[in-house]
Amino acid sequence: MHRSTYAEISLENIQHNILFMRSRLKPETKYLAVVKANAYGHGMEQVAKAALDCGAEFLAVAYAEEGVRLRNAGFKAPVLLLGATDEEHMNIVIERDLIPTVFSLETIAGLQNHAKALHKTCHIHIKVDTGMNRLGFSSENEFVKALELLKECPNVVFDGLFTHFAVSELPDPSFTLGQAERFRRYAALAHEHGFFPILHASNSAAAIHLPETQFDMVRGGIAMYGCHPAGHAVAGIDLRPVMRWHTAITHIKTIGPNEGVSYGLKFVSPCEMRIGTLAVGYGDGYKRCLSGKADVLVRGKRARQIGTICMDQMMIDLSNVPDAEVGDDVILIGTQGNEEITADELAEKAGTISYEILLSVSDRVPRFYE
Numbered sequence: 001m002h003r004s005t006y007a008e009i010s011l012e013n014i015q016h017n018i019l020f021m022r023s024r025l026k027p028e029t030k031y032l033a034v035v036k037a038n039a040y041g042h043g044m045e046q047v048a049k050a051a052l053d054c055g056a057e058f059l060a061v062a063y064a065e066e067g068v069r070l071r072n073a074g075f076k077a078p079v080l081l082l083g084a085t086d087e088e089h090m091n092i093v094i095e096r097d098l099i100p101t102v103f104s105l106e107t108i109a110g111l112q113n114h115a116k117a118l119h120k121t122c123h124i125h126i127k128v129d130t131g132m133n134r135l136g137f138s139s140e141n142e143f144v145k146a147l148e149l150l151k152e153c154p155n156v157v158f159d160g161l162f163t164h165f166a167v168s169e170l171p172d173p174s175f176t177l178g179q180a181e182r183f184r185r186y187a188a189l190a191h192e193h194g195f196f197p198i199l200h201a202s203n204s205a206a207a208i209h210l211p212e213t214q215f216d217m218v219r220g221g222i223a224m225y226g227c228h229p230a231g232h233a234v235a236g237i238d239l240r241p242v243m244r245w246h247t248a249i250t251h252i253k254t255i256g257p258n259e260g261v262s263y264g265l266k267f268v269s270p271c272e273m274r275i276g277t278l279a280v281g282y283g284d285g286y287k288r289c290l291s292g293k294a295d296v297l298v299r300g301k302r303a304r305q306i307g308t309i310c311m312d313q314m315m316i317d318l319s320n321v322p323d324a325e326v327g328d329d330v331i332l333i334g335t336q337g338n339e340e341i342t343a344d345e346l347a348e349k350a351g352t353i354s355y356e357i358l359l360s361v362s363d364r365v366p367r368f369y370e
Helices: 011-022 036-041 044-053 064-072 087-095 105-118 140-150 174-192 204-209 343-350 354-360
Strands: 006-009 030-034 058-061 079-081 099-102 122-127 156-162 198-200 217-220 243-255 273-278 295-298 301-306 314-317 329-336 339-341 367-369
Touching (some): 036 354, 140 156, 204 217
Parallel strands (some): 006 367, 030 217, 156 198
Antiparallel strands (some): 243 329
């Protein structure tokens, strides 16, 4: 038994999207599948397996806890931790053979001390900041100091060097290409000091549109889940949505003109109208800020959401679907008949991005895999 509100996850489409991205890369370029934040709300373990089965060589998460979750699930593939690793987590990172991102001399020294005490080796990727101004060594002088320190740290192995592009989804590639050029200078410094790490910079947008920035590996994030980083479909880019979010009609009634609907009575009926109640609300991750702005699909037709979205329920206008019945399947994200509602559409109406829409689908919405 499961709720009438649930999400279908197409692992076949995950693999299709990976293969599409790989079709735009050199054969030798490695693919890293980003599965942080429960694989953008799709299910970390299931997506990780699908990605590895499809040829991904690396996985990436944000924090140590997520990496440990993958190890506990039996995954042996290299797992990069994209966020910071503090002193408290260094032992578990080393013991579980996770790859921390390093961007300070203190972290290198700390990892050396912990690895030596454990009689183990810690493999690291160093991050350099080429314009994002988030994480990373931001000066070549500091980076060289890190390289010199690494020569004194036999228990720390410098396996990878990476950066992150800030605006690679924009039509004008000039800033991104500038970042790539700065990254090449850091790579040259590493080579001059005797280090030859795996180089990676491209996120989804750059991997698709800027093949000259692919280096040795690309990181597949939002595109793997079927959304283009630009926030809309792009001609010739064959990405397939992975999540299809369902709910159902639980009640139908007819209201007269000038009647209010839901909290605050902010929607007032302009005439007699038939309305339906759905078994979904912001407690499931359907954002309250979409109140009165979004459509759903009923019997292959669009129906407008009306009134304030509640925690567990919301109402829709069934004027366009006169044959709708209690129990009808309703699509919140996905296709039904010839109509489609995308995460990008909801993101635009909510004033956000598709990433947040997908991640907002809460844990109480069961996921089913196909």
